[in-house]
Amino acid sequence: MAHAExxxxxxxxxKREAYAQVLEQAKALFDGQRNWVCNLSNTASLLYHALHSLPSPSNATNWCGFYVLDPKNPGQLILGPFQGHVACQVIAFGKGVCGTAAQTKVTQVVEDVEKFPGHIACDGASKSEIVVPIIQDGKTVSIIDIDCAQLSGFDTDDQTALEELAKVLAESCDF
Amino acid sequence: MAHAExxxxxxxxxKREAYAQVLEQAKALFDGQRNWVCNLSNTASLLYHALHSLPSPSNATNWCGFYVLDPKNPGQLILGPFQGHVACQVIAFGKGVCGTAAQTKVTQVVEDVEKFPGHIACDGASKSEIVVPIIQDGKTVSIIDIDCAQLSGFDTDDQTALEELAKVLAESCDF
Incomplete structure (x- = not known):
């Protein structure tokens, strides 16, 4: 039984220890459960609360969640489970930080979102962002998207841990 | 474009004014968008932030989200989008507050969850709970579930507004 604790x-x-706990808890939650909505919903919660337990800038995380392939339009992402304020519903492949990560299949670590060409400002409070693609069979099926209300909120420790989490999600969920 | 604001x-x-804003924003978000994951994700955020803008006990809301019919097992609910701490993944129809609302298709307002027969304690911090079924074609397709860390967190104003929201969700989403 999953538990709030x-x-x-x-x-x-x-930060490495917090992410290690996220990965351990995520693997335990996914054991016997491959429903992607269920698993991404709990993962957004794990990540959000892990980052908020850390010192600045991680505790300034203001949005944490997922976009997935839009089943009605494979050329765009559609909003998935998240923690934070209301978010943009759809994002075209190639547009903004999320769309770029989805199209290129390469993690985007953005120190200042205002300097990212074509940045989509869902929330004016967001100053920096990391987006990690989730790849199944060579295809982007989802992205992990985390926004921070401070500049340079994410570093290589975030990238390494989130890329490991993206692999676990790709192996554990039926998208 | 949906926006965090x-x-x-x-x-x-x-409380009535806050719920009126939730309903208005929800209808605007659902205009042209019937994807249930997208719409429930944004609705969980709207509700959570609305309740946290209110005085006690509403601002003690500690979990706010949705369970939906499990596509792999129509006799149980599976976790959907939410805001709050990690939650139970599946709940059988008829079990606990959520399962009772799903099975009876009747809103459950529980002043003290410890006194509810068969209560499922996903989070020991939860003291009271409201669960509202979302009905499509006479069948429960989802439930709205909100937990409060205080006793008697919900009243008839919550019930009336959430039942209206459940109707809007039933009309606006392809589950």
Missing amino acids: SSTFVEGLS | SSTFVEGLS
């Missing part, structure tokens, strides 16, 4: 992160963990 | 609620609204 699995998304409680003690203060004082390093 | 649509889930910003000014302080000082009455």
Whole structure:
């Protein structure tokens, strides 16, 4: 039985330790459960609460969640489960940070979203962003998207851990 | 374009006014968009932020989201989009507050979850709960589930507004 405490992160963990707990909890939650909506919903919660347990800038995370392939239009992403304020519903492949990660299949770490060509400002509070593609059979099926209300909110530790999480999600979910 | 500000609620609204804003924003978001994951994800955010803009006990909302019919097992609900801590993944029809609402198609307003027979304690912090079924063609397709960390967190104003929202969701989403 999943329990709320699995998304409680003690203060004082390093970022690597917090992400290690996210990965461990995520794998436990996905054991025997491949429904993507269920798994992405709990993963958004794990990530959001992990980042908020950390010092600045991680605790300034203001949006954390997923976009997935739009079943009605494979040329665009559609909003999936998330934690935070209301978000853009659809994003075309190639547009903004999310669309670029989806199209190129390459993680985007953006220190200042205002400097990213074609940035889509769903939330004016967001200053930096990381987007990691989730790839199944060579195709982008979803992206992990995290926004931070501070500049340079994400570093190589975030990238390494989120790319590992994206692999686990690709293996564990039927999209 | 959906924007984060649509889930910003000014302080000082009455509960009825806050819910009226939720309904108005939800209808605007659903205009031209019938994807249920997208729409429930944004609705969970609207509701969570609306309730947190209100005085006690509404601002003690600690979980706000949805369960839907499990496509792999129509006798149970599976976790949908939400805001809050990690939640139980599946709930059998008839079990606990959510399963009872799903099976009976009747809203459950529970002043003290500890006194509800068969209560499923996903989160020990939850003290009271409201669950509203979403009915399409006479069948429960989803439930709205909100938990409060205070006793008696929900009243007839919540029930009336959430039942109206459930109707809007039933009309606006392809589940």
